[in-house]
Amino acid sequence: MLSLGTLEELPQAYRDNLTDLNLVPLWPSMRAVLPYKVPTRKTQTLNWRYQNVRPLLLEAGELTPMEKAERRVLVLANPGHGLENMQATPSIYLGLQLILPGETAPNHRHTPNAVRIIVEGEGAYTTVAGEPCRMERGDLILTPSGKWHEHHHEGQGPIVWLDVLDLPLIYQLESSWAIEGQNQQTTLSRDKSFAEYSAAGVVPNINFERAPSDSPQLRYPWTKTRACLLEMAEHYSTGVLRISYVNPETGGSVFPSLGFGAIMLRAGERCVLPKRTTPCVFHAVEGSGSLSVDGGEPLSWVEKDTLSSPGYSDIVLVNDSKTEPAFLITADEEPLHQHLGVY
Numbered sequence: 001m002l003s004l005g006t007l008e009e010l011p012q013a014y015r016d017n018l019t020d021l022n023l024v025p026l027w028p029s030m031r032a033v034l035p036y037k038v039p040t041r042k043t044q045t046l047n048w049r050y051q052n053v054r055p056l057l058l059e060a061g062e063l064t065p066m067e068k069a070e071r072r073v074l075v076l077a078n079p080g081h082g083l084e085n086m087q088a089t090p091s092i093y094l095g096l097q098l099i100l101p102g103e104t105a106p107n108h109r110h111t112p113n114a115v116r117i118i119v120e121g122e123g124a125y126t127t128v129a130g131e132p133c134r135m136e137r138g139d140l141i142l143t144p145s146g147k148w149h150e151h152h153h154e155g156q157g158p159i160v161w162l163d164v165l166d167l168p169l170i171y172q173l174e175s176s177w178a179i180e181g182q183n184q185q186t187t188l189s190r191d192k193s194f195a196e197y198s199a200a201g202v203v204p205n206i207n208f209e210r211a212p213s214d215s216p217q218l219r220y221p222w223t224k225t226r227a228c229l230l231e232m233a234e235h236y237s238t239g240v241l242r243i244s245y246v247n248p249e250t251g252g253s254v255f256p257s258l259g260f261g262a263i264m265l266r267a268g269e270r271c272v273l274p275k276r277t278t279p280c281v282f283h284a285v286e287g288s289g290s291l292s293v294d295g296g297e298p299l300s301w302v303e304k305d306t307l308s309s310p311g312y313s314d315i316v317l318v319n320d321s322k323t324e325p326a327f328l329i330t331a332d333e334e335p336l337h338q339h340l341g342v343y
Contacts, residue, residue, distance in 0.1 A: 123155015
């Protein structure tokens with residue numbers, strides 16, 4: 001390995017001249033941006049424990065009315081990226097959002113893609129481009145880039161969901177913006193997961209015409225995902241039980257930047273995930289267990305917790321229960337890595 005020169009070895013007058021012309025010598029910093037073999041990783045292994053976050057989120061509901069918040073959210077920020085940057089990974093923003101009974105989060109649209117993973121509560125729905133999407137525990141709901149969306153809560157008690165956006169990426173591209181709009185008129189009585197996209201491998205062909213779009217299915221009900229994983233467990237006695245959320249018309253990722261999936265851990269299972277370039281976020285839907293990265297101290301988790309892990313790492317998931325399965329939803333940057341050719 002070459003021994004590169006340092007900035008201090010350069011004469012001060014030369015360095016001052018570079019600064020005056022907005023120039024920077026590469027060689028003293030080359031290994032910071034191009035390290036050997038393994039990249040510099042800022043994403044830390046972390047668990048945002050829901051039992052600790054929930055009281056502060058409910059307090060936010062008392063302190064800040066919806067008309068002063070637009071979106072009442074506590075951001076899950078990874079300190080490795082700097083709390084002020086509001087990042088969980090290089091491209092993923094996470095936030096826990098609260099809606100109280102009778103509240104409406106007003107209609108808006110924005111350039112970042114967003115997914116909602118429902119954490120707790122009943123009686124709420126998200127209207128996306130005129131389509132009302134019921135919100136139930138574990139559901140995955142898409143609000144693609146540029147689509148109008150608003151949130152309504154007509155049930156009892158609070159409803160909380162986990163927002164997952166590619167905001168850090170879009171922000172760094174200087175393309176992040178939002179605009180408010182009037183409340184939407186629904187064009188359907190229920191979301192398309194009930195009929196048009198109610199079964200895997202089956203897509204609508206109304207009047208012998210296909211009308212695919214970038215995001216034809218907006219809601220992915222957890223009940224169907226869970227049932228699928230349980231059926232897979234009946235068929236496969238070994239191996240990682242994982243499904244991917246995809247566009248049913250194309251089979252591709254739901255978004256070009258972010259990928260989503262779900263993992264089932266069999267009772268008592270210790271699951272070693274393949275080492276991959278992308279960092280990953282895990283949201284525990286059911287069960288309890290632990291996560292360890294590169295042989296480090298295991299982090300315990302229970303349902304509703306959200307965890308992060310860096311890429312280029314060995315990840316081990318353990319299900320604590322000897323009798324019941326555990327389920328986690330995942331979010332990662334695999335589609336972006338695939339597109340860029342670095343996966």
